[in-house]
Amino acid sequence: MAAGIRTNDYMLGVIALGIVIVxxxxxxxxxxxxxxxxxxxxxxxLGIELLNLLAVNNTPTQQRAFSFVVQVxxxxxxxxxxxxxxxxxxxxxxxxxxxxxxxxxxxxxxxxGLSSGSQGVREHNDALLTRMWPxxxxxxxxxxxxxxxxxxxxxxxxxxxxxxxxVVIQHDWLSDMTGNFxxxxxxxxxxxxxxxxxxxxxxxxxxxxxxxxxxxxxACQVTDVMSKPPIFTGFTLSVTNVNCAVSxxxxxxxxxxxxxxxxxxxxxxxxxxxxxxxxxxxxxxxxQLLNVNPQSGSAGDxxxxxxxxLGDVKAVGFGGFPVTTPISVISDTELQLTAPNGSxxxxxxxxxxxxxxxxxxxxxxxxxx
Amino acid sequence: MPRFLVVLDPNADEAxxxxxxxxxxxxxxEVIAVFDPHIVVAEGDQSAQAAADQFFGISLLAIxxxxxxxxxxxxxxxxxxxxxxxxxxxxxxxxxxxxxNRFREGEDWGFPGPCTVG
Numbered sequence: 001m002a003a004g005i006r007t008n009d010y011m012l013g014v015i016a017l018g019i020v021i022v023x024x025x026x027x028x029x030x031x032x033x034x035x036x037x038x039x040x041x042x043x044x045x046l047g048i049e050l051l052n053l054l055a056v057n058n059t060p061t062q063q064r065a066f067s068f069v070v071q072v073x074x075x076x077x078x079x080x081x082x083x084x085x086x087x088x089x090x091x092x093x094x095x096x097x098x099x100x101x102x103x104x105x106x107x108x109x110x111x112x113g114l115s116s117g118s119q120g121v122r123e124h125n126d127a128l129l130t131r132m133w134p135x136x137x138x139x140x141x142x143x144x145x146x147x148x149x150x151x152x153x154x155x156x157x158x159x160x161x162x163x164x165x166x167v168v169i170q171h172d173w174l175s176d177m178t179g180n181f182x183x184x185x186x187x188x189x190x191x192x193x194x195x196x197x198x199x200x201x202x203x204x205x206x207x208x209x210x211x212x213x214x215x216x217x218x219a220c221q222v223t224d225v226m227s228k229p230p231i232f233t234g235f236t237l238s239v240t241n242v243n244c245a246v247s248x249x250x251x252x253x254x255x256x257x258x259x260x261x262x263x264x265x266x267x268x269x270x271x272x273x274x275x276x277x278x279x280x281x282x283x284x285x286x287x288q289l290l291n292v293n294p295q296s297g298s299a300g301d302x303x304x305x306x307x308x309x310l311g312d313v314k315a316v317g318f319g320g321f322p323v324t325t326p327i328s329v330i331s332d333t334e335l336q337l338t339a340p341n342g343s344x345x346x347x348x349x350x351x352x353x354x355x356x357x358x359x360x361x362x363x364x365x366x367x368x369x
Numbered sequence: 370m371p372r373f374l375v376v377l378d379p380n381a382d383e384a385x386x387x388x389x390x391x392x393x394x395x396x397x398x399e400v401i402a403v404f405d406p407h408i409v410v411a412e413g414d415q416s417a418q419a420a421a422d423q424f425f426g427i428s429l430l431a432i433x434x435x436x437x438x439x440x441x442x443x444x445x446x447x448x449x450x451x452x453x454x455x456x457x458x459x460x461x462x463x464x465x466x467x468x469x470n471r472f473r474e475g476e477d478w479g480f481p482g483p484c485t486v487g
Binding site: 038041042045046048049052064067068069070071072088089090093094097098133134135136137154156157158159160161163177186189190192193200201204210212213214215216218219220245253257258259260 | 458475479
């Protein structure tokens with residue numbers, strides 16, 4: 001993975017979703033019923049369909065901006081001792097999330113042969129990113145969604161930044177219709193409302209900010225800014241949360257604010273659905289070369305290229321010297337190849353079916369020695 | 370553009386299964402979601418559907434507009450049958466009614482704070 005590029009920056013291209021159903025042994029009160037299992041997968045699928053519809057309706061080019069590749073794993077685990085029910089208390093929400101999740105998450109990760117904690121989630125996402133999918137598809141982005149009936153600190157939440165990208169869905173709370181799940185005085189959104197919540201949390205994964213007020217008006221502020229790593233030289237995507245309900249009484253319906261199948265004008269930009277040069281192609285769909293390693297060498301040397309949207313590579317050029325030997329696609333963000341015959345200092349470019357990467361002086365140059 | 374479901378043949382060579390998706394995409398079809406390893410939800414016109422359907426790697430191509438496909442009658446392995454049933458149920462009147470008459474439609478999420486954690 002190139003420096004500064006995470007597994008979840010833009011909702012574009014092929015997105016790998018790893019669903020981990022953290023189940024309980026048969027007969028356990030926390031075990032999923034067959035209907036619940038089928039329904040929760042149905043809701044995830046409907047959430048993907050909703051995001052697709054939003055892309056077609058909200059990208060400047062009316063494009064279907066992405067495809068999902070989905071891996072479903074189910075593990076039966078027994079949580080570690082001390083797992084407590086949630087309280088729904090806003091003042092202890094963060095602490096309860098942090099406290100409860102590891103009790104079932106880490107046994108689930110271990111059951112999949114992965115490390116505990118954030119490292120295990122990172123390993124899971126990396127595996128999603130580097131594996132080959134049906135149709136020869138390779139994922140550009142990846143995140144993990146845990147779905148469980150075990151206690152969690154909140155009904156649904158996402159970790160989009162810092163920690164490896166993940167979503168957690170606590171099935172029973174999220175599907176609650178009593179308005180008072182487990183004595184918390186907080187209700188859910190019904191078994192047939194999970195799709196929008198999943199889509200909302202996926203929105204967080206790709207950078208969208210909360211827009212609802214929340215308790216004590218602390219969920220968002222109109223001054224919140226989402227900035228993302230630069231992709232084009234000299235351009236950093238930076239979007240202000242102007243639809244935040246706290247300070248904008250004119251805020252409009254948006255999936256990041258309420259239970260609605262709509263988006264406000266700012267959220268599509270956060271996802272990266274932008275076409276600044278109005279050429280009819282979303283700006284971030286094309287290949288972006290960020291790093292050449294090493295940056296000097298001779299014909300026959302092994303070279304690694306890192307960037308974004310490289311998996312669909314058709315050609316690589318070292319200035320006017322094309323690579324004529326096979327190019328190995330390590331992942332959508334990394335290629336390995338053999339340096340061609342050449343001379344001087346040249347710009348390396350990657351060409352895919354969308355177009356060619358632009359030179360990034362310094363980072364993407366190569367000197368023949 | 371209509372949605373259609375492709376079930377890849379578990380007994381086919383990987384290259385033959387890949388050819389189904391490649392052929393469909395080459396004819397203008399688009400992948401909505403791939404449920405690893407054998408289920409593909411796609412969108413495309415008749416030419417895209419025909420392109421997918423011509424390869425050895427396909428086991429089933431289904432179009433369902435009203436939830437009337439009986440997955441149990443397709444002779445699929447149980448896990449594939451379950452996935453086909455999952456897809457067809459989205460077109461049933463019951464699910465369509467649930468989607469059209471949502472619980473707490475339009476309400477603010479109203480979570481106590483941001484639903485994001487570091």
